[in-house]
Amino acid sequence: MKAPLNRKVFVVGYGAATSLGNTFASTWEAALAGRAGFRRISRCEVATRSNVVGEIPDWDPSRLEYVNRKEASLWDAGFIFLTMEVCREALANAGLAIDQETGPRTGCLIGSALNGTDAYRIAMDNYVNKGPLKVSPYLLPNLCANLPAGKAGMLLGFTGPVFSPQGACASGNHAIALGSRMIRDGDCDFVLAGGVETCLVPEIIQGFANMLATIKVGPKDRAFVDPTQASRPFSIDRKGFVLSEGGGVVVLAAEEAVRALGLTARAEVAGIGWNSDAHHFTRPNQETIVQAIHGAIADAEITPRDIGAINAHGTSTPTGDSTEVECLRAVFGRNLPGIPVSANKSQVGHSLGASAAIEAALAIEAMGKGIVLPTVNHIPDPAFNDLDVVPNHARNHPHEFVLSNSFGFGGTNCCIVFRGM
């Protein structure tokens, strides 16, 4: 193999669709205002109290100009059009034109935790109730994890590597990490890296409810009257995550490409730390998470004292949040109280494979503006009184380095340090 080029890698733009808004701009505006995007589910009917979710507002792919009626009926895995649209937005936001020069040098890595399972349930329903020949001939491509990135390429014209990093709830960070390494080494000059999840179907909602992962909103819960309060990472009454749909993509570029094309660098991908637990299929493992955080900081060639803000994984589960705090204490020690810790999942919920990419975009935008986003719905937990979670309101806080954590089922960890410009 050719020797790696050892290039610096920058984030030059992003796109997102979340429960706070169907674009990055609308998501950002709502996040900054301290809003949360949860409501009782409207996408389908469910028979569980885990019925408060994050739905992308005003998201109707059939209204996209490149989706005609035939396309809309063939591609019934929701993650395909969502990826195409978020990639389109990200490229426009970056001001990167795909042409004969840039196209072959642009890759697309879009991770997901559950991929096209929504298409599978339609096929199964057809198989059982209408007969085997009513299974869509488009089922298989709908299920393929790399298909969203491939369809984005057909829409936008790039022909670099496309595949799907599968790291459960850390997939978005895995995509950013892999894409950054590929650009650093010289395999690509640009990578659209991110994650996507369209998981709001009855079986998946019920599955998370049955494994006690998502919050069940009973009549006495504060989210019963106000569903926006369902996700409350690091709060005393956190009861599980709020399942959300979403997509997030950051545009990565090599240093010389940023300069040559006059793109605007929003942050540098400074360091990556990734490993796995070899422990349990859902429970986090402190020792390896601490290693992953240290790994990202060491890769950035800085020390924990240089980290100015933390974008937590913070899903709002009782033990997940406690373990993350234990890990942050182990890494940052007595400096931890001075480092703001934002949990974006309090606002956008947990969009599984998409969450880390959405949170990376929010963290970078915040760093660029010299602020930290809030952790909303906050009621203090005395066990975390050494933690500054930026309760309920965004705050001015200039910082040079932000650490973005993500952990996933199966014991997969991926942490990234971004440096502000």
Next chain:
Amino acid sequence: MNGVYIPKEERENDSPAAASRPFSANRRGFVLSEGAGAVILATREFAEAHGLPYHYELAGWGMTSDAHHFVAPYLETVRQCMLDAIRDAAIAPQDIDVVNAHAASTKVGDQVECDALQAVFHHELPPVCANKSLIGHAMGASSVIESIFALQGMRDGVVPPTINYTADPQIEIDCVAEGKRPINQEFVLKNAFGFGGCNSCAVFKRSS
């Protein structure tokens, strides 16, 4: 959708073992298989320090995407992918001793792969083997299983056959149809292509 093998009418009782026939005139789609494979990669320094025997090097790789069609392959980007892998290995096409093809046994797929190979090798194609004639198409597992076949073949100086072969006049290829063939191999090109128009090729080198 053309893809998976469907027997010709009134030929439903043909031997299942003859269902997968890459590059053949009578190929009728791939045979869906289950499977799994894994290889262990390590740096040379680590292998030497720990006394791990190693025989092969991942010499080069290439990845492209088609931006073309959700299942139909695209000649230009498939060709580019093979060339990228060969160039990444810092060798020329004529250094490749054997190609381990993607060859799923579909009408269009095998034709495009053969055309791309002819373009890369300027019609001086080395022997090409299609392992899917033997094990079918294990989807996401297939290329790693076939890479293991390729590595084992390099080690033993042999190439497994492409079975069930009937020559197709549209496909000009030596696909090792007569049975396993002894070939001394230093470089093997391994092709893999996927739905969504994603292509990935690797060049393996036998370590001296």
